Amino acid sequence: MTPAQMLHRTDGQPYLAGDESAKYYILDFTRPEVASVIRDRAKRFVRRYRPDLVKFDFGYEIPALDMAAPHDLIWAGERLLWKGLDVVVTALREENPDIVVMYYELSPLFTGYFDLHSPDDLFMATGEFDLEANRRFFFSSLCGEIGMPTYGLSGYDWVSQPEIWFDSVVVGTLGSLGAFDGAKEADPGASPERLAKYNGLTHLVRPANVFSVTPLDAVYEAPTRGAHASSWARWENGEVVLLALRQRRLDGNPGTGKFRELVSTDTSVVVASRTEDGIAGCAKLGIVPYGDGQLTLRRQSRLSTHAEVTEHCFGGMFTKSRVEIHDGALTLPMQQRGAGGAPVEWLEVEIQS
Numbered sequence: 001m002t003p004a005q006m007l008h009r010t011d012g013q014p015y016l017a018g019d020e021s022a023k024y025y026i027l028d029f030t031r032p033e034v035a036s037v038i039r040d041r042a043k044r045f046v047r048r049y050r051p052d053l054v055k056f057d058f059g060y061e062i063p064a065l066d067m068a069a070p071h072d073l074i075w076a077g078e079r080l081l082w083k084g085l086d087v088v089v090t091a092l093r094e095e096n097p098d099i100v101v102m103y104y105e106l107s108p109l110f111t112g113y114f115d116l117h118s119p120d121d122l123f124m125a126t127g128e129f130d131l132e133a134n135r136r137f138f139f140s141s142l143c144g145e146i147g148m149p150t151y152g153l154s155g156y157d158w159v160s161q162p163e164i165w166f167d168s169v170v171v172g173t174l175g176s177l178g179a180f181d182g183a184k185e186a187d188p189g190a191s192p193e194r195l196a197k198y199n200g201l202t203h204l205v206r207p208a209n210v211f212s213v214t215p216l217d218a219v220y221e222a223p224t225r226g227a228h229a230s231s232w233a234r235w236e237n238g239e240v241v242l243l244a245l246r247q248r249r250l251d252g253n254p255g256t257g258k259f260r261e262l263v264s265t266d267t268s269v270v271v272a273s274r275t276e277d278g279i280a281g282c283a284k285l286g287i288v289p290y291g292d293g294q295l296t297l298r299r300q301s302r303l304s305t306h307a308e309v310t311e312h313c314f315g316g317m318f319t320k321s322r323v324e325i326h327d328g329a330l331t332l333p334m335q336q337r338g339a340g341g342a343p344v345e346w347l348e349v350e351i352q353s
Contacts, residue, residue: 028070028071029083030070038088038091039088039090042091045092046092047095051099052098052099053099053101053102053116054100055103056085056088070083086113089101101113101114101116102118102151103116103118104117104118117150117151118151119133119140119151122153122154122156129154129155129157129164130155130163133155133164133167134229135227137168137170137171138227138228138229140171141170141213144171144211147209150168150173151175152168152173152175153168158188161176161198162197162198165201166197166201166290167229169201170232170242170244172206172208172211173205192343193336193343196313196344197288197290199345200344200345201346203346203348204242204271204272204286204288206236206272210236211234211235212236213232213233213234214234215231215232216231216232216233217229217230217231217249217250217255230250230255231244234272236276239280240279241278242270243263243270243271243272243279244269247265247266247268255268263298264295265294265295266293267289267291267292267294269287269288269289269291269334270287270290271287271295271297272285272286273285274286279297280300281300283350284349285297285348285349286347286348286349287332287347289334289344289347291336293334295331295334296332297330297331298328298329299329303353304351304352305352306325307323307332307350308349308350309321309322309332311338311347311348312346312347313340313342314342314344318339319339325351
């Protein structure tokens with residue numbers, strides 16, 4: 001590859017050996033001949049590997065114009081990403097119109113190219129994976145308004161993953177990047193308690209890609225605590241279908257403990273409808289306790305008489321019980337451990353009339 005096919009220096013001179021600017025060498029797809037080669041490679045990639053999803057990984061260090069520039073200056077600066085998307089993603093979809101393309105951080109600006117948002121590169125927040133993921137979900141939850149779900153990337157240790165899953169289930173997905181034996185000596189790895197949270201939350205993930213999220217106990221403006229939410233409400237078709245309520249806010253103060261008159265609790269919990277109806281009117285619910293206490297749900301109808309509750313525990317054990325509904329209110333005990341001391345994964349609730 002010659003300098004003519006790379007980004008060229010703004011002074012028009014070629015890059016020289018040892019030139020610090022040479023680190024900005026990248027394919028210059030603003031040149032038609034280079035774009036043609038890249039499009040051909042992208043199509044060959046799809047034909048050979050037949051991927052269902054492609055992550056577009058570009059844009060880390062677009063150089064400033066005092067260091068380098070594309071051949072066609074119309075695409076200088078951040079516009080270079082736009083040009084790259086048009087070349088690569090268009091070629092991918094010409095070969096497979098159903099292919100899913102994922103990118104991170106800029107998704108709402110390029111909805112014509114991206115299908116899935118990723119809150120990627122949490123490695124830059126070592127020691128605070130959960131707090132940084134919470135901040136990214138705070139913003140990426142807006143993607144639900146335009147029908148773009150967020151890929152539930154986790155952190156890189158097991159300590160923070162249950163808290164990340166608590167937040168990411170609201171935007172629609174879970175994820176895990178950690179080795180089961182832990183990434184380092186201080187990382188305790190995939191304990192039954194942590195795996196139980198993942199297993200339970202998989203039953204609460206909502207399939208819809210169009211939704212709205214209301215941050216609860218949120219801090220909107222602050223140098224370090226801003227753009228974080230301790231709890232969340234997810235809406236679909238004007239109804240609340242999922243609530244994730246923390247007992248304590250991220251700053252350590254007591255959380256709200258309720259959402260309107262719909263749900264109240266004295267512990268941390270995720271509760272979701274398992275139908276297309278909202279929490280108040282659905283016949284099937286899923287609940288994942290994050291502590292010990294109790295949860296009360298208010299029903300829209302006072303005709304419901306009782307609920308059949310199945311407590312699923314890690315390892316496949318389960319117990320069944322019947323809980324009465326009084327005056328439209330269903331109160332359930334929340335506990336971290338169930339039969340034989342096994343960690344509770346989730347409660348499967350079926351409302352009966």
